[in-house]
Amino acid sequence: MEPEPEYYDVDGMKRILALSIGKFDRLSPLPNSMCDKGLILRTFSKLGFRPTQEKDDTLTALDATKLITKFCQKFSEGKEKNDPLKRMKCLAVYLKSHGGLDATRGTFMNFKDQQIPVWDLLEPLLNHELLKGVPKIVIFEGCRGTNSIYRRAGDQTPEIKPPTAGVKVHRRVDTIFFAASPESEYAYTVTDPEKPSPFTEAFCEELDQNPSIDVYDLSNRIVARLKDQPISLDNEPIEYLMAPCTETSLTKRLRLYNVREKHDTKRYMPAGGTPPSGAIESQREEIRFLRAEREKLILENQNLQLDLNHARNRK
Template sequence: MQSMVTGEGRGLSQATPRAGNPSPAMQSGPLQLKVRRASQPTPPDQNVYDTTYDPRGLVLILNYREFKDRPDLLRKGSQYDVINLQNLFCQMGYETQIHWDLTEDQTLNTVSAFKNQERLQYTGCAIIVVMSHGIARQTFHTSDMQCITVEKILSMFLNSECVYLKGKPKIFLFNFCRGTDIAHVQTDAVRETPKDILCIYSAPEGFVSYRYEEKGTPFIISWCQVLSENAHNMSLDDLLRKFKKVYSSVGHGITPDIQDLNFAKVFYFNPRT
């Protein structure tokens, strides 16, 4: 049996056969997740974020699978990442909002609408997942083959731009390759210090991340497995240590890149009982 693995960067879309059977953790199709729930939610205090709300948090998932006039960039298998994430977060007591194949304008409008929801006042956190092809260290493609920088997305969640999440944790998962910068791509200057933001990238700068056509990406698969089994009694710091180990073992040696932007307190997912 051969497992087809694909790079998540522009120009890296040709699948490469890898011999051998996938490990039990990497079987085809969506994961069969069963979230272990927290018997007693960790209460908030001055050092712990409050995730005892109902819902625990709101999750925005942006998946870019198809790209205009570029059938060679089709992200086969990415549908399994969406299924796995939705299953995970719904079982944990988080509400998900899922969008597929948005253009640049649609993406920015969708993120803006998400961060301006009054409902965010009554939830514990926001989680934003972006899955696409990367074209530079912090830039990804939208489905109309335009580019958006990570800085542009993060700037929309600064305290001055997102008052409903002021003081609340904001976790970003960026699942795309991170190659070298491209000269014509401009970054967006951030003049305000980001706070309570944690970014988790599927690869360090200069590295590719991988996707299996028949089961999704090792990054999302590992994330969902680790959280479903351990989020009931582990802080995010402990979960990330475990996640790094699992991801490295199935992701061809790639480790996640974690960027802490004044993520000042201890975070617990507190899967709902």
């Protein structure tokens, strides 16, 4: 018999960061950006991920960089205190925008004013000291280029310049990357603000139906679901097919929602249900974390009141 595959331990603090850009200075809007983000956050919340999101869909490149830095600082706050709630067990990042492909810096995404290579943007997270050995999942809902690999015979392949000494090489260890399209290909979305994009919808529905699925099986199911599903674009008579892909450097197998016992599938709970016994400890950790945050807010409010009273007395 073959030995059981080794899985990452994801029972504990899990976070998801969602950036969904819908408005741009020089590009067409993405009307369903908020719909996609809402679906992703609902799905991951059921799996025990605490969401962190930017509500504004008009982020500039500088705003996004600051947000990533702030996010890193936030989950690092308890390092010196050895706070178990700060020990990240799994990190998910959802990125939705117009995208493309740079010959030397890889996939990029557009913000309101300019574009940033995805791996440059996420470098502070992926290489963070506290995330070494922690599984990281990146979901990219966007195009990854416009030069289709399906070219007519005789067409000249675009020249790709060799990388220079200044190009960064990112260490994407323990990371799995889900993308709506392969490199150099379009991804397709919808213009209805109330409907999710096909790739995001497939990802969430497959995960919702089987929350303890292995991520490799999840990838296969998404591809099988979309490869024969035609996508119709506005004002175009042609129907397109999608080709979602996965790139991975995971060193173990990964389930985003681990079951504690074999054949035990009762821990997963749709929103509004009764918590199963296996999830009690995770909920207790969450309660302790929220109480600590509440105490911080109370203390900050008291300090503000003292400052205000001092200012009034001076008058």
